[in-house]
Amino acid sequence: MARLPEEIIIRIFNLQQQLLERIDEATATEFTLMEIFGETEATIDYLDQLQNARERADMYYSRLFTALRQIYPAQPVATRDNLELLVRFLAEAEATVDAIGATVAEIRRDFNL
DSSP states (O other), X not given: OOOOOHXXXXXXXXXXXXXXXXXXXXXXXXXXXXXXXXXXXTTHHHHHHHHHHHHHHHHHHHHHHXXXXXXXXXXXXXXXXXXXXXXXXXXXXXXXXXHHHHHHHHHHHHTTO
């Protein structure tokens, strides 16, 4: 079985938790926006941004999960391609967490939520 260092596993699980939190924040913001303002010309772009944010977070959550599932059954070690893919996904997921956090914060600020 190909094993990753514990620090990498912890980093992946922490990132997955952060991605889930961003999904929750985007969903809650979308719900609040719809409840208060509804779907109007003024809100439609923001609602789309929130939906896109949720989809990106979900995509990276799934990518990290899939990468782990491909690496761990590998014998005797994971392929270089899989490890490089994991490294790329980690960097992209971290950037996504930050970007989604900024998007949600900006939308909440724009509508005083």
